[in-house]
Every structure is written in C-alpha cells, then in structure tokens.
Amino acid sequence: MTFKLLTDSTADLDENWAKAHDVEILGLTIQLDVEIYETVGPNRLTSEKLLESMKNGGKPTTSQVNVGQFEESFRRHAQNGDAVLYLAFSSVLSGTYQSSMIARNLVLEEFPDATIEIVDTLAAAGGEGYLSVLAAAARDEGKTLEETKAMVIDILPRLRTYFLVDDLYHLMRGGRLSKTSAIMGSLANIKPLLWLDKTGKLVPLAKIRGRKKALKEVVSQATKSIAHRTAVVAYANDLEGAESLKESLLEHDMIDEVLIMPLGPVISAHVGPGTLAVFTIGKDAR
Incomplete structure (x- = not known):
C-alpha cells in the first residue's frame, strides 16, 4: 500500500x-x-x-x-x-x-x-x-x-546542519539565539558558524575571522565521516558563495553530488541576508 x-x-x-x-x-x-x-x-x-x-x-x-x-x-x-x-x-x-x-x-x-x-x-x-x-x-x-x-x-540523528551567517541579530530577535551569543559573534570580520546539535537546538560552533577561512571550516566540519555521497548547500541571496561551497565539497573523495537550493522565506526570516548552509549525512550521530 x-x-x-x-x-x-x-x-x-x-x-x-x-x-x-x-x-x-x-x-x-x-x-x-x-x-x-x-x-x-x-x-x-x-x-x-x-x-x-x-x-x-x-x-x-x-x-x-x-x-x-x-x-x-x-x-x-x-x-x-x-x-x-x-x-x-x-x-x-x-x-x-x-x-x-x-x-x-x-x-x-x-x-x-x-x-x-x-x-x-x-x-x-x-x-x-x-x-x-x-x-x-x-x-x-x-x-x-x-x-x-x-x-x-x-x-x-546523523543529519548535519551548518549555518554560516553574516549577522546574528536576526536569530537573536527571533529568540533562536541568546543575546550573549549574538554579541560575541558580531565582532568585526568574524563569521559565526552555527549548527543544530543532537537535541535540534541551534548553537554556535565556531567564530572564524574572514570569509575565506569560514567557508573552508564549513566544508571541513560537513565532510567529517560522511555516510551519503550527496550534500546540500543552501543560500540567502549569496549564490556565488553557494557555488564556491559546492566546488570545495566536490573536491572531497566521499562527495559525488552537491544540490544547491535557495533558503526559503521562513528560514531566511530568522538567519537573514548573506547566510550559507550545508547539510550532510554522517556515519555517526551528531
């Protein structure tokens, strides 16, 4: 049936x-x-x-x-x-x-x-x-x-979600992130990397200085112990950044396919312009 x-x-x-x-x-x-x-x-x-x-x-x-x-x-x-x-x-x-x-x-x-x-x-x-x-x-x-x-x-439990955001204000305003975390991640030239932890809560993972290093760190985190050969990249009005992430992910031996999709309005309302996200499936629970 x-x-x-x-x-x-x-x-x-x-x-x-x-x-x-x-x-x-x-x-x-x-x-x-x-x-x-x-x-x-x-x-x-x-x-x-x-x-x-x-x-x-x-x-x-x-x-x-x-x-x-x-x-x-x-x-x-x-x-x-x-x-x-x-x-x-x-x-x-x-x-x-x-x-x-x-x-x-x-x-x-x-x-x-x-x-x-x-x-x-x-x-x-x-x-x-x-x-x-x-x-x-x-x-x-x-x-x-x-x-x-x-x-x-x-x-x-093995689905990994990483968000690289330009401004944590929107997440703070919507109650998805504490004011302290938002302030700490808003320093000059700092690119906050967040992820969904094992409980499904959005939490800060790293604060990286500079966009180039931040993109590299996202790929590094997302490709650890991969179980599926497809990755998903999402973006909020930053297609160029999404394409760059796709190229970097495809350089990994365990990634054969990268799907690019725009972030929809609901998620965009919380993460704001310039956000990039990567989704992969790992071998172990996050």
Missing part, C-alpha cells in the same frame, strides 16, 4: 518538484510590514522580496502551521483512505510539530482506523528537504510507510 508524504514549507522544496513527486507541502506564514503572507502557493512570499525588506530594516515574524491546517489535510486523507507520513519542522525551533500532533489526535477520534504517522525531524531548511527527498525516493522504490519512516528515523 502506498502512502501520502507531507512536509512543510521550512523544507524549502521546489513546489514543481513536490507536485511531480506527490509531496504535499503545508505552509507556515510570515508577517512583514503589517501584512500576512503565505509561503506556499502562487501568491507566496518569495525569499528575494523578504531579504530585500530585511536589508532595508524589515523585521519579519513567522507563525507555525496551525492545528486547523493540519486537521483539514489529515481529515481529507483519512476520508480518502490514504495513509500519511508527515516529516515535521524541528519541534525545538517551532510549534508546528505540536500542532500536527494535536490535529492527528482530533482526526483519529473521528477516523480511528486512519494511519497518520508524524516524525519530528529535528531539522530545518535543506536538511528537512533532504530527508523529504530521500523519503519520496524510498516510496517510489516501493518501500512501505513503516520502512520509509524507519529509514528517516535512522538518518535524522
């Missing part, structure tokens, strides 16, 4: 790809300059518009996928007899996962025989997207929901 694969807009998946591979994306929302924007669909807020606003002093705020959105989706699939696997944005960074669990319980009261499985990926952006791509591939190869879920759960 096949199943429906769901994720959310923080996975930064291309919507055309998602449609072609039957992956449903539920959208968080963003408030920017007193307007509320969707992050999925034809009228979605683009990262370009968001980042331009942030350069000019805009202070966006994001809102989780609410219980009603999940309830509508889960109920629709339950009515159709579809089994569902939802790969959720990290519960440490958003209340989206908790909303999905509440909605799941509500729908199961009405449809007790429905299959609605939810995985807290403890991931974001290209990391969450990477897991979604692997899950879609597993399903297309004939893996069951249970087998696909087990694969994701096996991989997610």
Whole structure:
C-alpha cells in the first residue's frame, strides 16, 4: 500500500518538484510590514522580496502551521483512505510539530482506523528537504510507510546542519539565539558558524575571522565521516558563495553530488541576508 508524504514549507522544496513527486507541502506564514503572507502557493512570499525588506530594516515574524491546517489535510486523507507520513519542522525551533500532533489526535477520534504517522525531524531548511527527498525516493522504490519512516528515523540523528551567517541579530530577535551569543559573534570580520546539535537546538560552533577561512571550516566540519555521497548547500541571496561551497565539497573523495537550493522565506526570516548552509549525512550521530 502506498502512502501520502507531507512536509512543510521550512523544507524549502521546489513546489514543481513536490507536485511531480506527490509531496504535499503545508505552509507556515510570515508577517512583514503589517501584512500576512503565505509561503506556499502562487501568491507566496518569495525569499528575494523578504531579504530585500530585511536589508532595508524589515523585521519579519513567522507563525507555525496551525492545528486547523493540519486537521483539514489529515481529515481529507483519512476520508480518502490514504495513509500519511508527515516529516515535521524541528519541534525545538517551532510549534508546528505540536500542532500536527494535536490535529492527528482530533482526526483519529473521528477516523480511528486512519494511519497518520508524524516524525519530528529535528531539522530545518535543506536538511528537512533532504530527508523529504530521500523519503519520496524510498516510496517510489516501493518501500512501505513503516520502512520509509524507519529509514528517516535512522538518518535524522546523523543529519548535519551548518549555518554560516553574516549577522546574528536576526536569530537573536527571533529568540533562536541568546543575546550573549549574538554579541560575541558580531565582532568585526568574524563569521559565526552555527549548527543544530543532537537535541535540534541551534548553537554556535565556531567564530572564524574572514570569509575565506569560514567557508573552508564549513566544508571541513560537513565532510567529517560522511555516510551519503550527496550534500546540500543552501543560500540567502549569496549564490556565488553557494557555488564556491559546492566546488570545495566536490573536491572531497566521499562527495559525488552537491544540490544547491535557495533558503526559503521562513528560514531566511530568522538567519537573514548573506547566510550559507550545508547539510550532510554522517556515519555517526551528531
């Protein structure tokens, strides 16, 4: 029996790809300059518009996928007899996962025989997207929901996420980083490198002086004890930096492929312009 694969807009998946591979994306929302924007669909807020606003002093705020959105989706699939696997944005960074669990319980009261499985990926952006791509591939190869879920759960502790940011102010403003860490990482010519630790929390990893050294350090961290030969690079209006990271990653013997993708508006709202990110899968848990 096949199943429906769901994720959310923080996975930064291309919507055309998602449609072609039957992956449903539920959208968080963003408030920017007193307007509320969707992050999925034809009228979605683009990262370009968001980042331009942030350069000019805009202070966006994001809102989780609410219980009603999940309830509508889960109920629709339950009515159709579809089994569902939802790969959720990290519960440490958003209340989206908790909303999905509440909605799941509500729908199961009405449809007790429905299959609605939810995985807290403890991931974001290209990391969450990477897991979604692997899950879609597993399903297309004939893996069951249970087998696909087990694969994701096996991989997610080994998923590595690194963010190289230009300005920690945005993470501090959104409550994802302490004021002390933000101040320490804002010294002249210092490039803060952050990562998601084993609990899914975004924490400082290193403070590197100079962009060139910082890019080299990201590659060094991301390529330690690699288990998968594909890496993902994401960027917020710094395609040149992303291309440079791709070239450096491909020089590593264990990397055969590097996917480049723009950071979506939700993650961009928290990390700000000029951010670069790298996602790899290691042999051991982080």
